[in-house]
Amino acid sequence: MHTLSRHIHPGWLIIAPLLVLVVALYLGPILNILWLSVTDPEPGFGNYAKLGESDALIRIVWTTVRICIITTVFSVTLGYSIAYAMVHCHQRQKNYMLTLLLVSFWISILVRTFSWLMLLGRKGLVNGTLENIGLIAEPIAFMRNELGVLIGMVHYMIPYAVLPLLVSMQSLDTRVMDASRNLGASGTQTFWRIYLPLTLPGLVASTLLVFILSLGFYVTPAVLGGGKVLMVAEYISVQLLVTLKWGTAAMLAAIMLAGVLAMLWVMSRFMKLSTVFGGAAR
Amino acid sequence: MHDKQFKKEMLTEGAHAYKAGRMDRRTFLALCGASGVAMNAVLAGDAQAAADHVVMWNWGGQSEECHGSAIGEAFTAKTGKGLKFDTSGPLEGKIKEMVDSGNVTADVADADLFNAVSLGPTGHLESIDYSVVSKEKTLPGYALEYGVSVILYGYAFVYDTEAYGDNPPQNWADFFDVEKYPGMRSLYKWANGSLEAALMADGVAGDALYPLDMDRALAKIKSIKDNSLYWGSGSEAHSMVVNGEVSLGMVWQNRGRNIENDTDGRYKLVNNQAMAMPGAYIVPAGNPAGAAAMEFIATAQEVPAQLALLDCLGMTPSNPEAFGQIPEDQQDYAITSAKNIDKIVYNDPDWWGKNGGDAVNAFLEAIS
Numbered sequence: 091m092h093t094l095s096r097h098i099h100p101g102w103l104i105i106a107p108l109l110v111l112v113v114a115l116y117l118g119p120i121l122n123i124l125w126l127s128v129t130d131p132e133p134g135f136g137n138y139a140k141l142g143e144s145d146a147l148i149r150i151v152w153t154t155v156r157i158c159i160i161t162t163v164f165s166v167t168l169g170y171s172i173a174y175a176m177v178h179c180h181q182r183q184k185n186y187m188l189t190l191l192l193v194s195f196w197i198s199i200l201v202r203t204f205s206w207l208m209l210l211g212r213k214g215l216v217n218g219t220l221e222n223i224g225l226i227a228e229p230i231a232f233m234r235n236e237l238g239v240l241i242g243m244v245h246y247m248i249p250y251a252v253l254p255l256l257v258s259m260q261s262l263d264t265r266v267m268d269a270s271r272n273l274g275a276s277g278t279q280t281f282w283r284i285y286l287p288l289t290l291p292g293l294v295a296s297t298l299l300v301f302i303l304s305l306g307f308y309v310t311p312a313v314l315g316g317g318k319v320l321m322v323a324e325y326i327s328v329q330l331l332v333t334l335k336w337g338t339a340a341m342l343a344a345i346m347l348a349g350v351l352a353m354l355w356v357m358s359r360f361m362k363l364s365t366v367f368g369g370a371a372r
Numbered sequence: 373m374h375d376k377q378f379k380k381e382m383l384t385e386g387a388h389a390y391k392a393g394r395m396d397r398r399t400f401l402a403l404c405g406a407s408g409v410a411m412n413a414v415l416a417g418d419a420q421a422a423a424d425h426v427v428m429w430n431w432g433g434q435s436e437e438c439h440g441s442a443i444g445e446a447f448t449a450k451t452g453k454g455l456k457f458d459t460s461g462p463l464e465g466k467i468k469e470m471v472d473s474g475n476v477t478a479d480v481a482d483a484d485l486f487n488a489v490s491l492g493p494t495g496h497l498e499s500i501d502y503s504v505v506s507k508e509k510t511l512p513g514y515a516l517e518y519g520v521s522v523i524l525y526g527y528a529f530v531y532d533t534e535a536y537g538d539n540p541p542q543n544w545a546d547f548f549d550v551e552k553y554p555g556m557r558s559l560y561k562w563a564n565g566s567l568e569a570a571l572m573a574d575g576v577a578g579d580a581l582y583p584l585d586m587d588r589a590l591a592k593i594k595s596i597k598d599n600s601l602y603w604g605s606g607s608e609a610h611s612m613v614v615n616g617e618v619s620l621g622m623v624w625q626n627r628g629r630n631i632e633n634d635t636d637g638r639y640k641l642v643n644n645q646a647m648a649m650p651g652a653y654i655v656p657a658g659n660p661a662g663a664a665a666m667e668f669i670a671t672a673q674e675v676p677a678q679l680a681l682l683d684c685l686g687m688t689p690s691n692p693e694a695f696g697q698i699p700e701d702q703q704d705y706a707i708t709s710a711k712n713i714d715k716i717v718y719n720d721p722d723w724w725g726k727n728g729g730d731a732v733n734a735f736l737e738a739i740s
Contacts, residue, residue, distance in 0.1 A: 146737035153740070213616040234601050234617065317561045317602025320740035328736065331465035332562060333729030334490070 120347070127344045130337035137341035151345070154322045157236070157311070158304040161243040165300045166293065168244070169251025176252075177259040195249035203313050206242050207233055234316030242310040250303060251296045258292020294357065302350055322346060425454040426661045426668045429478035432459030433607075435685060439482070442680035447671040453664055464491060467656055471496045476658045479665040485650035488519025489725020498655040504666040509673040509691040514650045516721065521650030522672045523687035526625035526707045526716065527565030528646035529557075530632075530639040535619045543645050547620055548573035548592060550599050555619030558612045559593070561602035563735035564724065565647050566593065568717070569622065572645055578717030586731065590738045602739055613639055626686030629705045641705065643712045649719045651687065682706055 127137050141147050176187050194202070209215050210232035217229040232238055266288070270280040286293075308323040322342055329339035426447070428439055436457050444455035460466070462481035468491065470476055481487075491497050497518040507515040514521035531541050532555070541553050547569065559566040568581050570592035576585070593600075601617065603609040606624050613621040614634050621639070623631060628641030653672060655665045671677060678689035679697060688706040689695060695708050703709045707716050724731070 144737075146733075146740075149737075150740065207615075211615060211617065312604060313608075317604065318597075318600075318740055320736055325736070328562070328732065331463040333732050334465055334468060335729060335733075336465075 123340045123343050123347075126336055127340035130340065131335075137337045140338065140341070141345075147342075150320050150322055150325050151342075153320065154305065157239060157243065157307075157319070157321065158301055160240055161247055161304045162297055162301045164240070164244045165247035165251040166255075166297050169248050169255055169296060169300075170289075170293065172248070173252045173255035173259055176256060191249050191252060199246060199309050202246055203242050203310050206238070206245070206314060210238070210241065233314055234318075236315065236319050238314035238316070239311045239319045242314045243304060243307060246310065247300045247304060251300050254295040254299060255289065255292045258289050258295070262288055298354070298357070301353075305346055305350070425456045426479045426664050427456045427458055427477060428480050428482065428668070429458045429460070429462040429656075430482040431461045432457075435459075435482070438681060438684035442684055443668065443672045443677045446674070446677060447668050450671060451664065451667055453661070455668070462487075467491060467654075468494075468496055471657050474658075476656050476660060478656055479659040479661040480653050480655060480668050483519070483652055483654050484724075485514060485516065485519050485521050485652035485721035486719075486724035486728055488516050488652055488654050489721055490728065491654070492516070492518025496657055498657055498659065498665070500655070500669070501663065501666040504663075505670050506673055509693065511650070511690055511692065511718075513718075514652075514690060514721070516652075519652040519654040520669060520673075521652045521690045522669065523651045523678070523681055523685075524648045524690045524707060525651050525687055526643070526646040526648050527560065527569065527622055528625040528628060528641060528643050528707070529569075529620055529622045530613055530628060530641050531621075532619040533638055533640050540640070540642075541620065542642065544569045544573040545575075547622070548596055550596055553620060554599075556599055556601060556617060557596065557620040557622070558601045558603050558609060558618045559622045560609075561604045561736070561739070563732045564719075564728075565622065565649070567731065567735065568647050568719070569645075572717070578645060581717065582720040582723045583727075584723065584731070586734055590734060593735070594738055597739060600739070610634075625705065625707055626688070629686055643704070643707055644715045646707050646712070646716045647719055648688075648707055648716050650690065650721055652721075 128135060130137075141151075172187070172191075176184050179187070207214065211217070212229045212231070212233070214233075216232070217226070220226045221229065232241065262285075267280055267284055270284045271277070275283070306323050307321060308327065311319045311321045312324050326339045326342050329335045329342075428444075430436065430439060436459055439457070440455060448454055458478050462478070462483050464483075464487050467481060467483070467487070470478065488497060492499075499517055500515070500520050502515070505515075505520055507520075510521045511524075529541075529544075529547055531553075533540070535555060536553055541547055541549075546553060547557060559569070567584055567586070567589040570589040571581055571585065572578060574588060574592045576588075601612060603612055606627055609621060609623045610627050610631060612618050613623065613631050621631075623641075625641070625643060625646055628643075631639050632641060653669045655669075659665055672681075673691055675689075675691060675694045675697060678691050678694040679699075681687045682689055682698065682702055686705060688708050689698065690708070695710070695713065698706045698709045703711045706712065
């Protein structure tokens with residue numbers, strides 16, 4: 091017993107049940123997906139070979155990646171300025187802003203998606219108003235195309251971008267900025283050389299969070315894309331439910347998973363991921 | 373959708389546990405409350421345990437009420453068994469998953485006849501018992517080994533009378549003609565009906581559609597891509613028209629009447645060249661209620677049920693005996709009415725059952 095506890099920290103015993111649960115309920119199904127991708131409809135790498143054979147699959151993956159990158163850039167940029175404003179305004183305003191942010195965070199994605207149709211649709215509020223005051227003759231096509239998908243996704247993702255940034259900005263030691271000003275740096279210099287680098291972990295965390303969540307978007311592209319913006323999640327769902335090509339679906343899921351893991355690995359080359367996820371930088 | 377399915381399964385399990393005494397009443401009610409589900413939905417789980425009910429797997433919305441009044445009441449009167457619903461929508465993948473998992477909780481699925489062709493031979497469906505169900509009470513060719521058509525729906529289109537009132541579009545060729553009829557149109561996203569419409573627009577005769585010439589159909593679809601939107605559900609098709617997003621909209625014909633009403637007659641339904649789709653009842657293999665499912669299907673074939681489904685859901689009768697009894701105010705909308713039956717074309721479930729998966733993917737790739 092003593093020799094055992096010398097090698098294995100007793101803390102492991104306490105978390106062992108949780109570990110077993112995670113492995114059984116989480117890794118199990120994932121392995122099943124990976125297995126399905128090389129066994130359905132027949133054993134081998136036929137599903138993966140399809141990626142090379144069909145332009146369509148590549149195009150769907152590329153559409154997904156492109157939309158996710160654009161969404162991430164806009165959400166994180168907007169999120170950064172919102173978080174910055176929240177940290178630097180009075181407590182009272184900050185509470186209002188936080189309430190508004192959380193309310194939109196909690197509203198169902200369907201409601202938020204359809205409200206964009208009401209606002210920016212062909213006969214929506216904005217087009218209607220612009221037409222009535224004579225600014226435009228034909229409605230502007232905001233919705234039912236890629237632009238519509240981007241608007242909907244950025245809007246949905248902003249709270250996810252703000253929250254990690256807010257945490258990171260709040261934990262900064264403001265005396266560092268004071269010191270920088272004291273030593274003669276301008277406000278802009280202080281921001282670019284002190285503030286931004288210090289909030290980098292928060293920035294990376296929110297970028298990762300937004301990008302990874304965007305990869306799985308299903309409802310927004312399906313509704314706001316007018317059927318023409320096909321992203322991986324919707325394609326996987328069609329393969330599962332309609333065309334019964336479960337192997338193709340599993341292959342795409344495996345590719346997505348590998349892509350996300352690869353991204354985390356690349357990130358980990360440049361920085362300590364533990365700081366991003368709230369751990370201490372050592 | 374998946375959340376709903378999860379809650380339903382959780383509550384069904386809860387109901388089983390409660391009945392068996394493994395869970396106390398308070399916990400069970402808390403579970404119901406936590407998932408925000410009303411008691412009658414919970415009783416559906418109870419019903420599955422008792423098996424003195426048939427569970428119909430449909431698409432929710434109005435169909436729950438309509439299937440209950442049109443078929444359920446007569447079925448209960450005849451057999452003494454009740455009718456419960458699973459409204460999560462029996463997509464092909466879900467039926468396969470349910471049967472493969474060995475936990476079959478539905479008896480009759482409100483599906484398409486082509487599902488019977490693709491899922492039957494792989495052992496996912498029960499054969500239809502034609503000593504109980506009648507082959508005569510549906511259209512010829514629509515009584516198959518693993519499924520029988522109980523209603524017809526159709527792919528037709530509506531047009532904006534304000535835009536094209538003087539020279540209304542009359543057929544699919546007009547629908548695809550963006551020169552003569554400028555404006556946006558909407559088509560079905562999952563290929564069905566859209567491919568046939570494209571071929572008819574390209575000059576293929578309605579009775580010579582199958583096997584579908586995919587290349588030709590997709591070329592035609594692509595030719596109007598910039599002027600098209602695509603819908604994935606009946607309500608989406610409906611709202612695209614009602615919100616004025618499209619001037620020409622392919623719709624499920626049973627929605628036609630509501631669209632005309634909701635737009636105060638601005639949009640008008642055209643049933644010429646409408647594609648009749650055999651909506652079929654199929655039985656997942658190993659269904660809990662056993663042979664009672666066949667009696668349920670037989671009840672749905674009877675003329676009163678057929679007419680009640682038309683009245684309540686706008687679904688057209690497939691039993692030829694009912695065709696002559698379609699009421700006057702439904703003549704324009706029902707595709708097998710005396711007024712329409714000579715103008716429609718028929719879907720081939722056999723082709724779709726065997727080629728549907730590839731066709732859907734090719735279509736999605738063409739429009740995205």
